Amino acid sequence: MSAPAVSREATNTVVVGAGQAGLATSYWLAQRGVEHVVLERRNALGGAWQDRWDSFYLNTPNFSVAVPGKSYDGPEPDGFISRDATIDFFRRYAQDINAPVRLRTEVTRISPTDTGFAVETGQGSWSARNVVLASGAFQRPRMPAAVGISPGVLQVHSHEYRSPAQLPDGAVLVVGTGQSGGQITEDLLDAGRTVHLSVSSCPEAPRRYRGQDIFHWIMAVNIHGPEYGINALQVHGLPSPAGRFLCNPLVSGNGGGHSVHLRELGRRGVRLHGRFEGMDAGALVFTDDLPQRLALVEAGFRQRLGALSDAYIKAAGLDAPEADVPEEDHWLPAETGARLDLAAEGITSVIWCTGYGLDFAMLDLPLLDEWGYPRHAKGVTEHPGLYAVGLPWLTRHISATLVGVGPDAEFVTEHLAARG
CATH class of the missing domain: 3.50.50.60 (FAD/NAD(P)-binding domain)
Structure with a gap:
């Protein structure tokens, strides 16, 4: 009996993670006309905010709730929004920017190829010229x-x-x-x-x-x-x-x-x-x-x-x-x-x-430093075509916050688009 066929798809860029970093990256890739897909292991959009307790409120004020193309526009800029309101914000954002998200798709391996990368998931594999690691700062308890x-x-x-x-x-x-x-x-x-x-x-x-x-x-x-x-x-x-x-x-x-x-x-x-x-x-x-x-x-x-x-x-x-x-x-x-x-x-x-802790066990590349952090310059890693967004202190203290992730994603996608 033959083994079941495994789906194989191709795109220019695979974004790993559909939290705030992945969606901000998707926004800028779309602005630059770069074909891409966003792979998310969760069953629903909302990122790591879905892992917070019931009474949780965002620790940063509403005036800092800002991602590329969307920001808080409610009546309390100095107030704080709840966990569920934060999740809803990102679900609406994904719809507004028409992010090409594939849910329930956990990336299990990223390995280099002659033309870019092979990205293995539980739902098949992808070939891509570029990969953006956007799985955030809350990866492994x-x-x-x-x-x-x-x-x-x-x-x-x-x-x-x-x-x-x-x-x-x-x-x-x-x-x-x-x-x-x-x-x-x-x-x-x-x-x-x-x-x-x-x-x-x-x-x-x-x-x-x-x-x-x-x-x-x-x-x-x-x-x-x-x-x-x-x-x-x-x-x-x-x-x-x-x-x-x-x-x-x-x-x-x-x-x-x-x-x-x-x-x-x-x-x-x-x-x-x-x-x-x-x-x-x-x-x-x-x-x-x-x-x-x-x-x-x-x-x-x-x-x-x-x-x-x-x-x-x-x-x-x-x-x-x-x-x-x-x-x-x-x-x-x-x-x-x-x-x-x-x-x-x-x-x-x-x-x-x-x-x-950070968890990049899916990387089939010698790219991590002694703290498990990808070696990079402003999110551009040492391996051509591989990028990182949304990590703590990627470029500065607020790189992993809502207001900080957008500028880093903008820089990374500019570099990525220039590769052609």
Whole structure:
């Protein structure tokens, strides 16, 4: 009996991923008249926003919801839109630009050929002169190696968390205080759950700074900073390539937008712990440095983003109010022990808010650096015809955000179209 026929199709360019990066790339390819297809592994459009929890609101203000050819035009430019509204925004965008998306088509291998690339998927294969990697910054949930937690305790990554209702009754341990960890902790508190929180080193930040939402200044320094010699938020200004994976500021878009302060969470009843280290004799072990750790996360904004915002305001000659001086806060929990017995504390769930890693396992090319990041210059990789868009710090700090992905896609597609 002969094997079933495998479909083989050809196009000029294959775009891998139909999230914000893939759709922005599709927009610019269409503008340049480049034949292409966008391959998406998911069953529906909406990108990684579909992996956020039910109460999630976009962390960046509506004025930054802008992709090529479409931007937020509602009545609240300084507000924040929900997860479902964000998903709807991108579904409408894909329709508006008539993006040639193939859903339920996961790319499993990309290998070079004499004329370009062979792209293998679960739905057949493609031959293409060019390939754009646009699968985004949230590819592979990072989970710690086996730590010996009892199988009777539910463990989920923030990628799988949707609401407190999916968790069994009992207390919850949240590991990590990036944006997801802080916001999920608030979601659990609002549902009346007892929460333990393992503190990482992600910096706190004010939601508003010197008269504007903090993202206003982050955008300004990214986009206009180089005009004034302020390059710290450009990729060449990073002290190390490892800096591409640093935490974002600890803020939330919920409730009209607000800062997330760890000491305030503690006052509300959250049990704060140091950084998670592992298991020992049946107990979870944390670093015994909570006071120092809280001071570190509180100082991080002033030392970096605050200082850059101040430098930009001064260099650009902007009329902005002086920064508020934060009140000193020395609150600490009564107990800061470094060990935690899950059973004794009634903890029945652990939510790992430990971020994401890049996953380019489909590449049959020696293209990745020691961090698993494609070697490239402004999204143009070392292999002719292969490009990347939407990765953290592709060209600057905001490269993986809505407002940042469009310019990178425009540059990449200009280079791609020039290849003919």
